Amino acid sequence: MKKLGLVGGMGPESTIPYYHDIVYGVQDRVGKNFFPNLAIESVNAFDVLRLCNEQKYDELTNYLMQAIKNLIASGADFIALSANTPHIVFDRLQARSTVPLVSIVEAACNEAIRLNKHRVGLLGTIFTMKEDFFKKPFYSSNIEIITPTTEEMEYINLKISSELELGIIKEETLQEFQRIIKRMRQEDCIEVVILGCTELPLLLNDEVSPVPCLDTMKIHIQRLIDLIVE
Numbered sequence: 001m002k003k004l005g006l007v008g009g010m011g012p013e014s015t016i017p018y019y020h021d022i023v024y025g026v027q028d029r030v031g032k033n034f035f036p037n038l039a040i041e042s043v044n045a046f047d048v049l050r051l052c053n054e055q056k057y058d059e060l061t062n063y064l065m066q067a068i069k070n071l072i073a074s075g076a077d078f079i080a081l082s083a084n085t086p087h088i089v090f091d092r093l094q095a096r097s098t099v100p101l102v103s104i105v106e107a108a109c110n111e112a113i114r115l116n117k118h119r120v121g122l123l124g125t126i127f128t129m130k131e132d133f134f135k136k137p138f139y140s141s142n143i144e145i146i147t148p149t150t151e152e153m154e155y156i157n158l159k160i161s162s163e164l165e166l167g168i169i170k171e172e173t174l175q176e177f178q179r180i181i182k183r184m185r186q187e188d189c190i191e192v193v194i195l196g197c198t199e200l201p202l203l204l205n206d207e208v209s210p211v212p213c214l215d216t217m218k219i220h221i222q223r224l225i226d227l228i229v230e
Helices: 012-030 045-053 057-073 085-096 104-114 126-130 136-140 150-162 171-188 217-229
Strands: 004-008 038-042 077-082 119-123 144-146 192-195 213-215
Touching: 004 012, 004 057, 004 144, 004 217, 012 045, 038 057, 045 057, 045 085, 057 077, 057 085, 077 085, 077 192, 077 217, 104 126, 104 192, 104 213, 119 126, 126 136, 126 150, 136 144, 136 150, 144 171, 171 192, 192 217, 213 217
Parallel strands: 004 038, 004 077, 119 144, 119 192, 192 213
Antiparallel strands: none
């Protein structure tokens, strides 16, 4: 089986389910007495967000590349970033890495294709919602990505950084997210909503969302399990 290298810490609240779900997902495939060989290199989520906010993408690439090099040195056969936002420099990282990187964006796009969805809402950090890196593979597959209003995006980004990244869950935040999704369903006719930040499942899921959710973290994890056991 292949060894996974995971760039974690973006933030810790999502790194934990990556580790847990990968371990037990692999065990479900091959047996309870097996633990997959994986390594985690933890980085600072707030450093990543700061570099994105300052548009210092060369510096961000170098920062994440050091983590990737450490994972390669540990024997990783392939690498994954345990967050959506740093995929803004995914192509740069892949070009410099000597092992494959597995994209959370491509995994989410393939799932939308499998489900035959054509109009999808996107929630995430303001970088994920505004920049093109997340939208490109969807557009190439004739899937339209709809984002919230500018004011709504700023609210979502604030709540991710000031609450969800810290593991803080508030009922009033959930209610406002539900209002935003409901408006997008009514005005933009979205069929599903992409949880394009790996902290969003702390707040949202199919049970509380006005439309079904595409949880990028869960989708990514399943793809990583496939690669570990293939």
